[in-house]
Amino acid sequence: MYSDAATQTTATTESETTMQADNEPEMSRQNHAPEPDVKVRAENVRLWYGQTQALHNVNLDIHARKVTALIGPSGCGKSSFLRCINRMNDLIPSVHIEGRITLEDEDIYDPSVDVVQLRSHVGMVFQKPNPFPKSIYENIAYAPRLHGTVNSRRDLDELVENSLKRAGLWREVADRLHTPGTELSGGQQQRLCIARAIAVNPEVILMDEPASALDPLATATIEELIDELKDRYTIVIVTHNLQQAARVANYTAFFHMGEIIEFNDTDTLFTNPREQKTEDYITGRYG
Amino acid sequence: MTDQSENNTPRLTGSVNDPRMRRRYRAERRFHAYCISAVLVALAIIVTFFSDIIGQGYTAFWHHEVQVTLDYNERSERIGQFALDSDLRDVASRGATRSIPRAIDRNPDLLGTTETTWVPVKGDIDQHFKNDKALSDSLEEKVNRLLADGQIRNAFNSRFFTAGDSKLPELAGIFSAAVGTLYVLGITLLFAFPIGVMSAVYLEEFAPDNKLTQTIEVNINNLAAVPSIIFGLLGLALFINFFGVPRSSALAGGLTLGLMTLPIIIISTRAALRAVPDPIRLGAFAMGCSRWQVVRDHVLPASLPGILTGTIIGLAQAMGETAPLIIIGMIAYIPEAPTGIFQSATVLPAQIFTWASEPESAYVEKTAAGIMVLLAVLLTLNAAAVLLRRKFERRW
Numbered sequence A: 001m002y003s004d005a006a007t008q009t010t011a012t013t014e015s016e017t018t019m020q021a022d023n024e025p026e027m028s029r030q031n032h033a034p035e036p037d038v039k040v041r042a043e044n045v046r047l048w049y050g051q052t053q054a055l056h057n058v059n060l061d062i063h064a065r066k067v068t069a070l071i072g073p074s075g076c077g078k079s080s081f082l083r084c085i086n087r088m089n090d091l092i093p094s095v096h097i098e099g100r101i102t103l104e105d106e107d108i109y110d111p112s113v114d115v116v117q118l119r120s121h122v123g124m125v126f127q128k129p130n131p132f133p134k135s136i137y138e139n140i141a142y143a144p145r146l147h148g149t150v151n152s153r154r155d156l157d158e159l160v161e162n163s164l165k166r167a168g169l170w171r172e173v174a175d176r177l178h179t180p181g182t183e184l185s186g187g188q189q190q191r192l193c194i195a196r197a198i199a200v201n202p203e204v205i206l207m208d209e210p211a212s213a214l215d216p217l218a219t220a221t222i223e224e225l226i227d228e229l230k231d232r233y234t235i236v237i238v239t240h241n242l243q244q245a246a247r248v249a250n251y252t253a254f255f256h257m258g259e260i261i262e263f264n265d266t267d268t269l270f271t272n273p274r275e276q277k278t279e280d281y282i283t284g285r286y287g
Numbered sequence B: 001m002t003d004q005s006e007n008n009t010p011r012l013t014g015s016v017n018d019p020r021m022r023r024r025y026r027a028e029r030r031f032h033a034y035c036i037s038a039v040l041v042a043l044a045i046i047v048t049f050f051s052d053i054i055g056q057g058y059t060a061f062w063h064h065e066v067q068v069t070l071d072y073n074e075r076s077e078r079i080g081q082f083a084l085d086s087d088l089r090d091v092a093s094r095g096a097t098r099s100i101p102r103a104i105d106r107n108p109d110l111l112g113t114t115e116t117t118w119v120p121v122k123g124d125i126d127q128h129f130k131n132d133k134a135l136s137d138s139l140e141e142k143v144n145r146l147l148a149d150g151q152i153r154n155a156f157n158s159r160f161f162t163a164g165d166s167k168l169p170e171l172a173g174i175f176s177a178a179v180g181t182l183y184v185l186g187i188t189l190l191f192a193f194p195i196g197v198m199s200a201v202y203l204e205e206f207a208p209d210n211k212l213t214q215t216i217e218v219n220i221n222n223l224a225a226v227p228s229i230i231f232g233l234l235g236l237a238l239f240i241n242f243f244g245v246p247r248s249s250a251l252a253g254g255l256t257l258g259l260m261t262l263p264i265i266i267i268s269t270r271a272a273l274r275a276v277p278d279p280i281r282l283g284a285f286a287m288g289c290s291r292w293q294v295v296r297d298h299v300l301p302a303s304l305p306g307i308l309t310g311t312i313i314g315l316a317q318a319m320g321e322t323a324p325l326i327i328i329g330m331i332a333y334i335p336e337a338p339t340g341i342f343q344s345a346t347v348l349p350a351q352i353f354t355w356a357s358e359p360e361s362a363y364v365e366k367t368a369a370g371i372m373v374l375l376a377v378l379l380t381l382n383a384a385a386v387l388l389r390r391k392f393e394r395r396w
């Protein structure tokens, strides 16, 4: 599972130098086969809610078509960081952000960036399933129609079907596409939300505790789904469930009090953590 | 456990003899009785009110008619009364023949023909049959004879619904007031609904949370508590004196009631918008919606039932309002239904008010019947609001 995942230290300037030459992801894969390419890079990200600082100098490289898990005790800033990546924090008036976040070398906080476009590249799945109070079909068709990416009715039907298939929901809902999405079970709703995110063909999917409101069976389904999705998408998942992180993530970042204490491939982080705090956390000594 | 068995009191039933427990149960029963009697008092008031109104008003939906032969000739072309057999001139309502000269004028072919028809009897005679109103002996004898002969009958009073106000109580109906009410409420809706909903959307979805918007919010809430007569004064000053809207027109009334309804619509719309859960908004934002798209595609559709419910309740309230309309001159004698928003109009409650201040006893039943109609419409509106809310309540 992690065969191609080179051991990666916390993203800092060292890793930056290695990456600088490879602007083209395609190139980088050819030239440095074992070196995974960076999809999203956070540099010195600091975030304040009013006067209180919630993130201190977060540096992180998120690798393309891999699953990166963010773990850490409650209130350590995982969600805050996640929301930086699709600029959902913009909606909170008191937020102030410094530092740099790039999506394939484009600064997403550049004034010329259109958040609408950014969010169609970076999708998000929330902790509680939040389908729109519309039909299953409309839930998925909404965003492609909004962004004008699909023209004909037939293409739209196809897109809906494919998105549902990729989210593993097609067989369960194929015969009731026009019933309200809110009438599905919690697990189905969450997969509907994933299908909805997939439908705009994003590059990155952010998931904030996507399975924490679900029962173990539905959770397992979501985890399998994440495993399949990483072939196409870059996934960042916040989770409180360490087993889940160990199961689904290629890389794991441990957050503590607004800082990344340790970032590594998941196996190493869980079996051989460098930092005492990480070890304390994963062995359940606190948090 | 051993303690209990030593005390020798049953563990679950012993409290029956405990005075403190007994007092507690007594207080409980007393409170229960108070609440039930409060409900009974309220019920009794409602029942009394309805039975009183219905008892007074139901007779207005029936009236007595006399069979007459109308004679269209040269004399009745000038004075309608001459169309009647002289014996019936003091029985049939004057209103029944009032329009004959005009009818002949419009259709000269009528001249020389006769027509047998039923027309309302004079109000006093109707009241004689209904409430034993005293008549002169000769007249009383005559109408009793006509009744016995079947020349006077008790029939459904369709006139009450198709005629406007009249100085002759036997001819008066609610039609002009009902049409006036429709015009006024139509204007109220057109004025208050878009402004109210848009203000609420702005305040709830777009406005930053700062001192200014908080002040606006508090003031809107206060506005809803302002006595309606003050809105009448505002309407008078603003629409009639400043903008020159014709006095006592449906437009002036509709706008004035619109001012009154505005805060109700704003408040209920904001409540409906707030009831839409934030995750729906966040989900839409995360799909790349702009704020306006979030509102248009997700928040408004989800909150529409709530908005409509609030609007219906606001309109129902406006429909029952009289005080502000008195101020802008809508308590007037309006026999003809308005055909435009600039014409003088009156509304149902104002019509009821006018009838209630008439001295003649025939208007008492009209007043009560008007109240019945108004209440029926209001109850229907409120029921519609409740149904709407039930049917579409929270689908997430």
Ligand SMILES: Nc1ncnc2c1ncn2[C@@H]1O[C@H](COP(=O)(O)OP(=O)(O)OP(=O)(O)O)[C@@H](O)[C@H]1O
Binding pocket: A049, A054, A072, A073, A074, A075, A076, A077, A078, A079, A080, A081, A092
């Ligand atoms: N909208 C907000 N306004 C003000 N402070 C906030 C807001 N959201 C988060 N915070 C604060 O920022 C800090 C980080 O919160 P965040 O939600 O990112 O933590 P988290 O790691 O996701 O926690 P959890 O695991 O409980 O979800 C917390 O101290 C929190 O109180």
Ligand SMILES: [Mg+2]
Binding pocket: A078, A079, A080, A208, A238
């Ligand atoms: Mg969180």
